[in-house]
Amino acid sequence: MGQKSSALRAKEAFLTLYQAGEFAPGSRIPSEMDMATRLGVSRETWRKALALLRSDGLLVSKHGSGTYLLEQPRRIVNDLAQLQSMSKMIAAAGIEEKESHVVGSVGRASADVTRFFEAPADEEFFILERIRHADCGIISASIGYLPQKYTQELMEQMPPSLFRYLEETHGIRISRALTELFIPAADDPLRIKLQLPEGRDAFGFRQYHYDSRGNPLLYSLDYLRSDLFHFTIMRTRP
Numbered sequence: 080m081g082q083k084s085s086a087l088r089a090k091e092a093f094l095t096l097y098q099a100g101e102f103a104p105g106s107r108i109p110s111e112m113d114m115a116t117r118l119g120v121s122r123e124t125w126r127k128a129l130a131l132l133r134s135d136g137l138l139v140s141k142h143g144s145g146t147y148l149l150e151q152p153r154r155i156v157n158d159l160a161q162l163q164s165m166s167k168m169i170a171a172a173g174i175e176e177k178e179s180h181v182v183g184s185v186g187r188a189s190a191d192v193t194r195f196f197e198a199p200a201d202e203e204f205f206i207l208e209r210i211r212h213a214d215c216g217i218i219s220a221s222i223g224y225l226p227q228k229y230t231q232e233l234m235e236q237m238p239p240s241l242f243r244y245l246e247e248t249h250g251i252r253i254s255r256a257l258t259e260l261f262i263p264a265a266d267d268p269l270r271i272k273l274q275l276p277e278g279r280d281a282f283g284f285r286q287y288h289y290d291s292r293g294n295p296l297l298y299s300l301d302y303l304r305s306d307l308f309h310f311t312i313m314r315t316r317p
Contacts, residue, residue: 093114180210
């Protein structure tokens with residue numbers, strides 16, 4: 080199972096401090112040595128983490144002055160270039176998630192799903208449908224398809240995160256995904272389950288997830304309220 084680099088862990092530790100209010104926008108952050116000591120990493124590791132934070136548009140270095148947090152970061156935490164579970168995406172949006180409504184079943188899937196898994200048309204999959212709630216009502220509706228060989232434990236108890244379930248139960252890590260963004264049709268059954276407030280819309284993620292060896296692992300559709308979630312992606316010019 081793959082592991083995060085020390086620089087990525089240092090970056091995430093800094094973001095945790097930032098989100099807790101340890102550093103104010105526009106302020107100068109401590110020196111490299113002070114930050115490395117505070118986070119318990121080497122100075123070289125912190126330098127690599129700094130490079131990641133700069134590329135994220137959160138920090139800027141001023142020659143002879145130091146490194147500063149931008150007043151208004153150019154990117155928000157929900158970065159489409161980062162592969163995250165739905166639970167993390169919700170937390171990054173600043174939403175406090177409430178109890179989900181989860182239903183698991185076994186059945187056939189659409190042609191798009193069977194093509195992804197290179198399975199016969201009559202093969203049955205484990206189907207996990209989840210409706211997530213917050214104080215503002217339903218915030219997302221998702222449906223995921225998994226090969227049955229990974230899902231025996233799911234019949235007994237539904238996990239809060241399929242990503243974590245696959246890692247902890249089967250030692251399999253979802254390492255990459257091909258994601259298609261689209262606007263669901265008004266009569267789409269999954270969109271209807273969002274029970275959107277009047278005048279609100281939703282956007283969808285169609286995602287093809289793979290493990291570290293490139294094997295197809297999870298097909299999912301995730302519909303989110305567009306008034307609650309905002310995503311960005313940093314594009315670079317070659």
